[in-house]
Amino acid sequence: MPKGGRFCPFCPGNESKTPPEILAFRTSGGPNESGWLLRVVPNKFPALRVEGDLNRQGEGLYDRMNGVGAHELIIETPEHLVTQGDLSEKRIEDIFWACRDRMLDLRKDHRLRHILLFKNHGEAAGSSIEHTHSQLIALPVIPKRVQEELDGCRRYFEFKERCIYCDITRQELETGSRVVLETDHFLVFSPYAPRFPFETWIIPRRHFSHFEDTEAAVIQNLAWVQRIMLRKMDKVLEHPPYNWMVHSAPVQEGPLAHYHWHIEVIPRLTKVAGFEWGSGFYINPTPPEESAKFLREAGLG
Amino acid sequence: MPKGGRFCPFCPGNESKTPPEILAFRTSGGPNESGWLLRVVPNKFPALRVEGDLNRQGEGLYDRMNGVGAHELIIETPEHLVTQGDLSEKRIEDIFWACRDRMLDLRKDHRLRHILLFKNHGEAAGSSIEHTHSQLIALPVIPKRVQEELDGCRRYFEFKERCIYCDITRQELETGSRVVLETDHFLVFSPYAPRFPFETWIIPRRHFSHFEDTEAAVIQNLAWVQRIMLRKMDKVLEHPPYNWMVHSAPVQEGPLAHYHWHIEVIPRLTKVAGFEWGSGFYINPTPPEESAKFLREAGLG
Secondary structure: OOHHHOOOOOOOOOHHHOOOOOEEEEOOOOOOOOOEEEEEEEOOOOOOEOOOOOOOEEEOOEEEOOOEOEEEEEEOOOOOOOOHHHOOHHHHHHHHHHHHHHHHHHOOOOOOOEEEEEEEEOHHHOOOOOOOEEEEEEEOOOOHHHHHHHHHHHHHHHHHOOOHHHHHHHHHHHHOOOEEEEOOOEEEEOOOOOOOOOOEEEEEOOOOOOHHHOOHHHHHHHHHHHHHHHHHHHHHHOOOOEEEEEEOOOOOOOOOOOOOOEEEEEEOOOOOOHHHHHHOOOOOOOOHHHHHHHHHHOOOO | OOHHHOOOOOOOOOHHHOOOOOEEEEOOOOOOOOOEEEEEEEOOOOOOEOOOOOOOEEEOOEEEOOOEOEEEEEEOOOOOOOOHHHOOHHHHHHHHHHHHHHHHHHOOOOOOOEEEEEEEEOHHHOOOOOOOEEEEEEEOOOOHHHHHHHHHHHHHHHHHOOOHHHHHHHHHHHHOOOEEEEOOOEEEEOOOOOOOOOOEEEEEOOOOOOHHHOOHHHHHHHHHHHHHHHHHHHHHHOOOOEEEEEEOOOOOOOOOOOOOOEEEEEEOOOOOOHHHHHHOOOOOOOOHHHHHHHHHHOOOO
């Protein structure tokens, strides 16, 4: 229960306060009853809706289309926990399983071209409900930022015949100074020239373009890695607001040799200001070697 | 003087607390003495410095270069005013004259390829000093966001043989529903599909690619327009934090038929969250027709 007896629509017993669930992992109870460990529900105030046609049209020189898509919330635990890093490894694993299931289901709708998974933690990171939850938005277009990344990766591949993220992973492991931790399946590191202080990326060591194609052993390891990474960040930065986003290939595409899914974590420590909005460049006072060292050396004992 | 007797490095008498001035408009006194109406000083904590070589080099697959450039602050008035809209029209005109002078001077350094003018107002918009000031950053590269805009404008021009901003201006004046105000020289409007609630653009009606080439009569009118626009925003949104950015063509280029300078004003009312960082798309709950109507109808008594 939230402190001070405040109402939480995501706590057990309040299932009727969200739209009916799309998916749940349960130990008992039927749909929209208590007894769940994780619930996926449509956002009550969705950015996009599944119903209707795209109805693409011009308006003079502008273009418009309807907001066809899906906006779902993954309620990560029945406990009123505020911090994803406080979840058990199994709870975190279930988040990724739920996301994977939802992506595999949503991609059957061929209108939906890209699916974004992300989390907003804390008010400064855009979260309005404190009970820990992640989000999924399925879009009828490839978003600008994703298209830029895909184009950049494809140009690199055409030039080198190698995946740029595989090359980055190799170089970061060799250099070592920006590495936070490594496992058999993942590398966690502060990227070269990061936009933000303590920006951290989690990248699978084996090449896969689509998050939803990840194998069970890799998902299990991801849960361990994500939990340790978040706990280190919470320790070093004293529970900062943050966003994480899964970068994954467009869902209607087959496996891509030039793209490599990964997670980007951004603690929200600095303000984005006029220079950043005007330039698309970011002023970051913290070198990645320094943030990686802090995170690497943070004991969780 | 600031409230509560706090120290302000931008108030008269504290000239020695900033690096020596580069430019000042004065009624009395010598350099770095009191008697000024506006001062331009280097940022004490600059993002870039004029000294040194670019020294472009690779670091494995990454690229690096030195931060050669300039970072200057325009202290807009000797009074400890916090709000740009509270300045007189003449003070605002002087800001634009000072920016223009600095741009014409800095572009003589051929290493500097782009100059950004912007203002951060309020802590949520990234401002750390409350005494009203604008900023200028000169860069040795064309920033990502600027290059995207230039490329988009060039592609449109190649297709249509018309400037896209001239076309937007014409369509907005015809449609009317997104217009905030118009003068002989400027159109102020809420752009179609704005990223942010109450995002507002100020665009000169005559085609010029470079802000620094603007004529005296146009600069004078801009001061009037900018002041009214800010006062309307302060009234409707109750003194919000905001950023404005001048979008202007790269300084080493000659006049461009496909690019058109303008100012973008973003009140900081919503948080940028995981969806926005992951997609480059923005969820905006406020239709531009609605924000334009509020601003258009706001009387200034």
